[in-house]
Amino acid sequence: xxxxxxxxxxxxxxxxxxxxxxxxxxxxxxxxxxxxxxxxxxxxxxxxxxxxxxxxxxxxxxxxxxxxxxxxxxxxxxxxxxxxxxxxxxxxxxxxxxxxxxxxxxxxxxxxxxxxxxxxxxxxxxxxxxxxxxxxxxxxxxxxxxxxxxxxxxxxxxxxxxxxxxxxxxxxxxxxxxxxxxxxxxxxxxxxxxxxxxxxxxxxxxxxxxxxxxxxxxxxxxxxxxxxxxxxxxxxxx
Numbered sequence: 001x002x003x004x005x006x007x008x009x010x011x012x013x014x015x016x017x018x019x020x021x022x023x024x025x026x027x028x029x030x031x032x033x034x035x036x037x038x039x040x041x042x043x044x045x046x047x048x049x050x051x052x053x054x055x056x057x058x059x060x061x062x063x064x065x066x067x068x069x070x071x072x073x074x075x076x077x078x079x080x081x082x083x084x085x086x087x088x089x090x091x092x093x094x095x096x097x098x099x100x101x102x103x104x105x106x107x108x109x110x111x112x113x114x115x116x117x118x119x120x121x122x123x124x125x126x127x128x129x130x131x132x133x134x135x136x137x138x139x140x141x142x143x144x145x146x147x148x149x150x151x152x153x154x155x156x157x158x159x160x161x162x163x164x165x166x167x168x169x170x171x172x173x174x175x176x177x178x179x180x181x182x183x184x185x186x187x188x189x190x191x192x193x194x195x196x197x198x199x200x201x202x203x204x205x206x207x208x209x210x211x212x213x214x215x216x217x218x219x220x221x222x223x224x225x226x227x228x229x230x231x232x233x234x235x236x237x238x
Contacts (some may be wrong), residue, residue: 001218002030003225003233004104005024005029006207006226006227006228007020007033009021009027009228011227012027012229013079014075014078014079016055016088017076017087018097019076024103029103030224031106032103033206034108036091036107036110036119037063037116038062043070044090044122045088045091050063050110054078055078056088075088091107095127099130103135105132106159106204107123107139108138109139120151124149124153136157137157137158137159138156139159139160139180141162146177158178158179159178159182159202159204160173160182162187163184164186167183167184167187168183170199170203173201174200179201179202180202181203181204182205182226183205183206184205185207185208190220193221194220202223204223207227207228209228211232211235214227215236
């Protein structure tokens with residue numbers, strides 16, 4: 001079972017920063033999961049929220065600010081003073097780092113509250129430029145977004161994200177051309193995993209930091225686990 005670091009090793013470093021991604025690498029994660037938005041001047045940047053206020057020293061929406069403005073924000077000090085000076089990385093920053101490792105990448109496109117027309121093509125272009133098509137999974141709660149990724153490049157693997165309250169059947173993922181299903185852990189059971197395996201759909205539940213639950217997922221045959229604590233996950237399945 002693969003270990004995917006949720007927003008990097010976000011239980012140990014500020015989420016979606018290079019510090020969190022490097023920590024995930026150091027702890028032996030198989031891949032990292034991150035979220036992308038687009039700035040007003042067209043740069044894909046790594047952050048979970050549409051607004052910057054929760055994780056940085058700034059205020060405002062990513063889509064209405066320039067990349068230079070985003071770069072001026074401190075993305076570490078709110079987590080802990082020892083991380084003061086961490087910046088919001090661009091997707092290019094992360095691709096450059098990941099390419100130097102053996103880790104894989106799971107990019108979640110945040111195209112729900114704010115519409116970013118053409119972001120799927122922007123993402124695919126960057127993956128192609130950096131030779132990362134084969135090592136990347138693109139996921140989204142916006143399933144139309146996944147269809148547009150496939151239109152841009154059919155070789156890109158996609159995964160359907162779904163909530164506890166709106167679970168998705170593996171057959172639906174298969175129907176829309178996705179290779180994976182990323183369900184909320186509360187909706188996961190052995191039958192779901194076995195049903196997905198029968199249709200060759202990979203299951204990677206989120207967000208799991210409980211050692212016993214991780215062990216259960218491993219025993220049930222889950223393909224991966226998305227966790228804030230890749231160190232605990234590695235210990236659990238070792």
